[in-house]
Amino acid sequence: MRPEVVPFFHDGSNTWSYVVHDPGSRAAAIIDPVLDFDMASARTSTSSAERLLAYVGEHGLDVQWILETHAHADHLSAGDWLRRQLPGARLAIGDGIRTVQKTFRPIFNLGDHFPVDGSQFDHLFAADARFRIGALDARVIPVPGHTSDSNAYLVGDALFTGDSLFMPDGGTARCDFPGGDAATLYRSIQRLFELPDETRVFVCHDYGPGGRDVACETTIGAQKRDNIHVGGGIDEATFVATREARDATLSMPALILPSVQTNLRAGALPEPEANGVRYLKLPVDTL
Numbered sequence: 001m002r003p004e005v006v007p008f009f010h011d012g013s014n015t016w017s018y019v020v021h022d023p024g025s026r027a028a029a030i031i032d033p034v035l036d037f038d039m040a041s042a043r044t045s046t047s048s049a050e051r052l053l054a055y056v057g058e059h060g061l062d063v064q065w066i067l068e069t070h071a072h073a074d075h076l077s078a079g080d081w082l083r084r085q086l087p088g089a090r091l092a093i094g095d096g097i098r099t100v101q102k103t104f105r106p107i108f109n110l111g112d113h114f115p116v117d118g119s120q121f122d123h124l125f126a127a128d129a130r131f132r133i134g135a136l137d138a139r140v141i142p143v144p145g146h147t148s149d150s151n152a153y154l155v156g157d158a159l160f161t162g163d164s165l166f167m168p169d170g171g172t173a174r175c176d177f178p179g180g181d182a183a184t185l186y187r188s189i190q191r192l193f194e195l196p197d198e199t200r201v202f203v204c205h206d207y208g209p210g211g212r213d214v215a216c217e218t219t220i221g222a223q224k225r226d227n228i229h230v231g232g233g234i235d236e237a238t239f240v241a242t243r244e245a246r247d248a249t250l251s252m253p254a255l256i257l258p259s260v261q262t263n264l265r266a267g268a269l270p271e272p273e274a275n276g277v278r279y280l281k282l283p284v285d286t287l
């Protein structure tokens, strides 16, 4: 059976979150939910995540999974908040999160008591792990390159690419964060290109290049043919040169510091200090 996919756009970070469900059993997964965060005031809000909850409630869906494609650097995850609203759901990410935690624990000086075993999540997927969403077959496809822990999720005929492929006219995700590597991303994408051309592709971000409306859905066939960075049989060396030249021009995402230290904790904010306030750190002259 073909999964039903509904996209939700987050304006501030140009992120697409998704609810995917099995029309037969109503079993569902939420992919890459966003926690709203205003940098100037350090104020959080769950209004975006509440839209997902409202949709799930209105359609009587049984959310079994909250899936993160990777530890995002441009937005805070609402995964921890959502799992507290949805007791049947398990919050999962790839087991590469442990490497990301090991990389960033010293950067944020989180101390030895900060676990780097991924135990902040309910489940860690190994590469190529298979799981089910009701009657739907789902599979983890590692797509390292943007980050070392990046996964795509294939649910029936629907591929959620995370930060690997963007829309064909948007190209690909940047590869210059710690643990990123352009040649690795190229090889990850070649794996995605082995899927059938008619596979539906749902991207994690869209920035509406050239002023077009934001979009989220394409196909593997369209990506192979038209993707401006990897389509038309572009070779690895050309891709790496293009990607690295472009990355050299990009500034850090506005929310990278609050995002990474929250997403290492599965979207939970740091424990409150003695005065009851939670604090995020800004490591100076480090990134």
Ligand SMILES: [Fe+2]
Residues within 6 Å of the ligand: 070, 071, 072, 073, 074, 146, 163
């Ligand atoms: Fe990302």
